[in-house]
Amino acid sequence: MIELAQRLAGTARCGRRTKTLIKRLKPGDIAVIDHADLDGLAAQALAEAQVSAVVNAQPFISGKYPNRGPAVLEAAHIPLYQLSDPAHFSRFRDGSRLVIDDAWGVYQDDKLTDGLTHWDSARMASETAAARANLGSELEKFARNTLQYLDSEKDLLLDPTHVPALRKMKLAGRHALVVVRGEGYKDDLALLRNYMEGVRPVVIAVDGGADAVLELGRRPDIILGDMDSVSDDALRCGAQLIVHAYKNGDAPGLERVHALGLTADTFAVPGTSEDAALLLAYEHGADLIVAVGTHSNLEDFLDKGRAGMASTYLVRLKVGPRLVDARGVFKLYQPNPPFSALVGLLLSFLLAILLLLHFSPMWENLVALIRIWWRLHAH
Numbered sequence: 001m002i003e004l005a006q007r008l009a010g011t012a013r014c015g016r017r018t019k020t021l022i023k024r025l026k027p028g029d030i031a032v033i034d035h036a037d038l039d040g041l042a043a044q045a046l047a048e049a050q051v052s053a054v055v056n057a058q059p060f061i062s063g064k065y066p067n068r069g070p071a072v073l074e075a076a077h078i079p080l081y082q083l084s085d086p087a088h089f090s091r092f093r094d095g096s097r098l099v100i101d102d103a104w105g106v107y108q109d110d111k112l113t114d115g116l117t118h119w120d121s122a123r124m125a126s127e128t129a130a131a132r133a134n135l136g137s138e139l140e141k142f143a144r145n146t147l148q149y150l151d152s153e154k155d156l157l158l159d160p161t162h163v164p165a166l167r168k169m170k171l172a173g174r175h176a177l178v179v180v181r182g183e184g185y186k187d188d189l190a191l192l193r194n195y196m197e198g199v200r201p202v203v204i205a206v207d208g209g210a211d212a213v214l215e216l217g218r219r220p221d222i223i224l225g226d227m228d229s230v231s232d233d234a235l236r237c238g239a240q241l242i243v244h245a246y247k248n249g250d251a252p253g254l255e256r257v258h259a260l261g262l263t264a265d266t267f268a269v270p271g272t273s274e275d276a277a278l279l280l281a282y283e284h285g286a287d288l289i290v291a292v293g294t295h296s297n298l299e300d301f302l303d304k305g306r307a308g309m310a311s312t313y314l315v316r317l318k319v320g321p322r323l324v325d326a327r328g329v330f331k332l333y334q335p336n337p338p339f340s341a342l343v344g345l346l347l348s349f350l351l352a353i354l355l356l357l358h359f360s361p362m363w364e365n366l367v368a369l370i371r372i373w374w375r376l377h378a379h
Contacts, residue, residue, distance in 0.1 A: 008079065008100040010052045012108070014092050018042045019208075019229050025049035030098045034089050036062050038069030040183040047076035053100060055081045057089035060119055061127040065138045068183075070124050080119040081106070088114045146313055163283045164265040167240050169221055172285035175201035177292065178277045179209035179220070181229065185293025186212050188326040192292070201290065204277045209293065210234040224280065225273040227253035227264075235260055242266070242280070244273040271311030282319040289319060292326040 010030040015021025018035045019042060025031060027050035035042065036058035046054055060070045060080055073080055081100060083089065091113050092098075099107040105115040117123075177196065179189060189212055196203075196218060205213050207225030211234050214220070223230060224242040235241065235257065241264035245251035249268050257264045269276050274294055281289045295312055316323065 008053055010098055012092055012094060012096045012098045013051075014089070014094045016089070019045070022046065022049060025051055028052050030055060030100070032057075032089070032092045032098075034058055034086070037064060037067045038073075040068035040072055041181065043069035043072035044183065047073060047078060051078060053079045053081060055083065055092075055098075055100070055106065055116070057083050057086040059127075061124070061131055063127065063131050063134055065135055066128045066131040070119060071128075074121065074124060080124075081116040082119060084115040084117070149311055150314060161269060161279050161283050163280050164242055164267050166222070166284060169202055171202050171281060173287050175199050175288045175290060176281035176284075176286035177201040177203045177290045178206065178274075178281060178294065179203065179213055180206045180274045180277070180291070180293040180295075181208045181212070182293030182295060185209065186215075188292050189213070189216060192290070192326055195290075202281075202286070204281060205230075205234075205239070206273050206277050210237070210239065222280070224267065224277050225253070227256050232260060235262060240265070242276075244269070244276045271315060275311050275315040278315050278319050278323070282322060286322060289323045290326055291323060294325075 008030075010028050011026075012032055013021060013025050013029045014032040015024070016034040018031075018033050018038075021031065021033065022042075022045045025046070029049070029051050030053045031046055031049075031051045032055045034057040038056070038060050054073060059082060061067060070080060079100075084105075092108060096108050099110075100116065101107070102116070102118050104112065106113050177192070179185065193216065195201075196216075202222070203213055203218065203220045204222045204224060205220035207223075207227065208229035208231075210220045210223045210230050214234055214237060219237050220234075220239045222242060223234065223237075223239045225244050227235070227241075227243060241257055241262060243251045243253040243257060243264045243266050245266040245268040247268055247270050249266070251266045251268075254264060254266065267276050267280065269279060278289060278291070278294075
């Protein structure tokens with residue numbers, strides 16, 4: 001083997017679907033991905049997995065829009081590399097040993113496999129500036145797609161949507177908390193701990209959002225989605241399972257549910273599982289829908305990288321009067337202290353007074369006066 005200077009070594013973990021690959025990563029691994037325009041959520045998950053480097057078959061920033069993923073990894077001090085050709089992704093074997101050298105490329109099991117381009121700070125800044133200049137063009141495409149979607153799916157916006165029945169709870173007149181695996185969703189969910197305990201909303205978790213709810217010590221009432229990023233333990237937690245189906249009724253996620261010996265309802269509606277969760281809460285009469293991790297602005301929509309994100313925009317128009325963001329609820333919700341806390345505060349105050357009197361001469365004088373009074377009036 002050629003002796004390399006300033007080399008970086010680790011075990012290769014390869015996957016074309018980044019969110020699936022993340023489940024197999026261990027600290028020190030080198031993630032080999034095929035993910036153009038790496039989004040912030042995927043990058044944060046890679047950083048939390050503590051990988052030593054990320055090798056991408058695609059450009060981290062293609063120039064369509066200024067995606068946040070590369071900056072997230074840079075802030076975590078994780079180096080980024082791009083293969084010389086996207087087709088070379090197939091050369092890498094999961095579990096092999098990789099050695100990366102900025103000057104030569106990447107070695108797999110002691111053999112030079114491909115050349116690499118290092119995405120340093122200067123490269124990221126240059127590509128981000130070019131992508132920001134192209135944002136107007138992407139906005140035009142997004143607007144055009146939204147209008148096309150509105151023309152083909154206007155019934156979704158104008159008419160009631162047929163939703164599956166809720167078997168274990170009623171939603172009408174209650175709050176619904178919709179938890180999506182979006183950027184910062186765990187932090188936002190943690191902020192709502194007091195709100196969840198005080199209001200007891202119906203928790204609708206979208207796919208992997210269910211695991212975050214369980215980590216907080218609360219069981220989701222409903223798990224809805226494609227069932228591709230949620231753990232087996234979450235699926236078995238006792239929540240009602242609703243598989244997001246295609247418009248024609250096909251529901252690939254049912255196969256996994258049935259393989260676990262579980263049952264599920266299906267919800268055939270266009271758009272994303274996030275859209276389906278918001279519509280489910282809306283059509284069942286939720287008084288307020290609190291959104292955690294959902295896509296709420298243009299950059300979020302573009303970061304998601306789907307033409308169908310226009311559906312999310314339209315669904316928000318429909319449910320808008322009842323929809324609030326998690327951080328807005330955190331700022332507005334100030335729970336009253338429980339009665340037990342008030343009792344505890346009062347007892348603490350009384351104990352402090354008794355201790356003060358016990359160790360003070362005033363206490364002895366008071367006891368002496370009481371004895372004298374008793375002797376004078378007892379006879």
